[in-house]
Amino acid sequence: MAAGRGHVTEGDSGEQMGSPKVIILLSVVIGVLFAAGGCTSPGVPGGGSPQTEQESSAAPGGLAPGGSVLPDTGLGRAEGVTLQASVDTSRVTVGDPITYILTLTRPAASEAIIPAPDSALGKFEVRKWEQLPEEVLADGRVTDGRECVLSCFEIGEQEIPPLEIGLISVAGETTALRTLPVPIVVQRISPADAEEIKDIKELIYPPRRFPLRQVLIGLLAVGLAAGAVLSFRRRGLFAPQEEGPAPPSLPPHEIAYHDLERIAGLDLVERGLYKAYYTEVSEVIRRYIGGRYGIATMELTTGELLASMRQIEVEREYIVLFGQFLARCDLVKFAKFLPPREEMKAEVHRARELVDATRVVEPGPEPEALEVASSSRSGEVQA
Incomplete structure (x- = not known):
């Protein structure tokens, strides 16, 4: 009995020693499988980072590559009147033409006063200002248009200033309408092989020399001219001529x-x-x-x-x-x-x-006055 009890005690101690080995072996197998299948986490497929996915979903997708939003300004509708200004592009290089379109929709009985700008519109040079043909809409309103070609030679973010026009109603009342400013980005021209602009060199002036011979010739010419003038005056060639009676004034x-x-x-x-x-x-x-x-x-x-x-x-x-x-x-x-x-x-x-x-x-010789005036002028020409 003692021997048997001792055998059982030895076996129990062996099972207790084998349990840590099994745990270590299972841990190694799980680690190998986890490394081979990739480190994944719930909710993030393929091991992707949650921060990267958020940035990707926040990327803008409203504009196509290279697209641009054209400025479109307007005053809304009031009594059938609509004023709208637009450009063909909002990003140009220095000196490139910009087509600026001004469109006014108004009642047919009204009258529009659209002034043409001078040589400049703010910082934009006016190269062309043309009136577009009127169009009659289906509701009876009339559309007036102006096409203006502009250029800008200042780099940076610029604005086409507002244009103010007048609208005369049927009752004769004048209303001032104003467009909104149109933003334009003007870029510099910078080719790949462009070099740094160098400073302008100082001017080199030739030495000032006054030869004595030229000075004497100039003094002699001035003296001869003064003597000729005095001689003509003495002879009476420059004496004022007597003028005849002034012709009668016309009505x-x-x-x-x-x-x-x-x-x-x-x-x-x-x-x-x-x-x-x-x-x-x-x-x-x-x-x-x-x-x-x-x-x-x-x-x-x-x-x-x-x-x-x-x-x-x-x-x-x-x-x-x-x-x-x-x-x-x-x-x-x-x-x-x-x-x-x-x-x-x-x-x-x-x-x-x-x-x-x-x-x-008034009774009087008006035709004679014309004849006297014309004859006096002809006499002066003959003299």
Whole structure:
């Protein structure tokens, strides 16, 4: 019994010694399998990092490669009016052309005043300004358009400034509309083989020498010229000639007729000189009003001129006609309003009608005055 009990005790101790070996062996097998299958974690397939997957899903996908969002500005709709400005590209290099389109949708009964910019629009040089043909929409509204080609020579983020236009309603009320600024990125031209720009070298001036011979020749020429002038004066060659009697002055309407005929022969509208054309015509009418009513008109604004005519009690009908005519001229001269070409040509005829309606017919030899003036000029030419 003692021997048997001792055998059993030895076997129990052997099983207790074998348990750690089994645990170590299982741990080694699990480690090998884990290394061979790849280190994976729940929720992250293929061992990928959660941070990398988040960055990938956050990548923008709204624009195609190389695409650009074109600026599109507008004032919205108010009483059927829509003003919109756009460009063909928002990223250019220095000096590249930018096509700027201005579109105004308005009621057919209204009138738009879209001034043309000068040689520059902010930091952008205006290379072309063209009026697009009008279009009539299905709802009866009219679309006016302007196409402008711009260039910029300053690098960086620039803005095409807002453009302000006027809209005259059927009731005669004027409303100012303004576009939003359009951002443009101007990039520098930097080729791969470009070298650093070197400073400009200082100017080298030639030595100043005044040979004595040239100085003496110059003094001699000055002395001869002075002697010739004194000699001519003594002989009376430079004596002032007696002028004949001044020709009789013409009435204001005859002077206006002559000036309007001269302007019509200049073809300023055909040559595209619209501002000069309206300036000439308005000055003729202003001089006529000054001669006809005795008002110093050339230094007055249109409003001050009309107020002066009211003070001397000019007929209200004539004041309204002169005011409408001068207002149209001011729109072209100062607001750069461009009416149709046929209406421009008709301004000379309208000015003549104003003179015809308001002139004073005085009895007298008006044709003789013209003959005397022409004969006196011809006599001066013959002399």
